[in-house]
Amino acid sequence: QAQLVESGGGRVQAGGSLRLSCAASGLTFSIYAMGWFRRAPGKDREFVAAISAGGASTNYADSVKGRFTISRDNAKNTVYLQMSSLKPEDTAVYYCAVRDTPYITAGTTSTLHFGSWGQGTQVTVSS
Numbered sequence: 001q002a003q004l005v006e007s008g009g010g011r012v013q014a015g016g017s018l019r020l021s022c023a024a025s026g027l028t029f030s031i032y033a034m035g036w037f038r039r040a041p042g043k044d045r046e047f048v049a050a051i052s053a054g055g056a057s058t059n060y061a062d063s064v065k066g067r068f069t070i071s072r073d074n075a076k077n078t079v080y081l082q083m084s085s086l087k088p089e090d091t092a093v094y095y096c097a098v099r100d101t102p103y104i105t106a107g108t109t110s111t112l113h114f115g116s117w118g119q120g121t122q123v124t125v126s127s
Contacts (some may be wrong), residue, residue, distance in 0.1 A: 002098045002116035009094060009121030012086055013059040016125070020081040022096030022118060030054075030074040033099040033106045035114055036081045038092035039121075048094070049081060050106035059106045064090075086125045093120040 008020040020036070035050040049070040050059045058070055069082040079096055099108070100115035 002120035004096050004098065004116060006094065006096055006118045006121040009123045011124040011126060014086060014088055014127050016086050016124055017082070017084045018086065018123060020083070020096075020121060022079045022081075022121070023078045024079070024096075024098065027098060027116075028102070029077040031102040033069075033108075034072060034079040034105055035093060035097045035099065035106075035108075036070060036079075036113060037097060037114075038090075038094045039120075040089075040092040043092075045095070045111055047109040047111070050099075051079065052106040053103065057106045059109065061109070070124055085122070086123075088125045088127045091125050092122060093122050095120045099115065 003026045005023045031053050033052050036048040037045050038048050039045040051070045055072050067085045072079040096118045097114035098116040
C-alpha cells in the first residue's frame with residue numbers, strides 16, 4: 001500500500017510563501033495522478049490541487065488558483081505544493097493523496113477518487 005509523508009508546513013504571516021513536499025513510497029509513482037487537499041478547523045476536507053502522472057496537466061480549486069502551484073518530480077517520488085500570497089483562510093492541515101486508479105488525469109476534485117493519504121502537515125497563516 002502507498003505511504004505518503006508530508007513536510008514543509010509551519011507558521012507564516014499573511015502574504016508569505018511556503019512550499020509543501022510529499023514523499024511517496026510503495027507504489028509506481030510515475031503512473032498515478034496526485035492531489036493536495038486541506039481541512040480547516042471545523043470544516044470538511046476540501047480539494048486544493050491535482051497533477052497528472054506525467055505532470056503535464058494540473059487542476060486547482062478556484063480559491064487557490066493563481067497563488068498555489070502543484071508540481072512533481074517523478075525521479076524523487078515527490079509532489080510539491082508551492083503556496084504564495086498566503087491568507088489566514090488558508091490555515092489548515094494539508095494532505096497529499098494518490099489517485100485510486102493509474103493512468104488517469106488530474107481532472108477529479110473528489111476525495112472519494114483518492115485511495116491513499118498522508119498524515120498531513122499543519123499550515124498556519126497569521127494576520
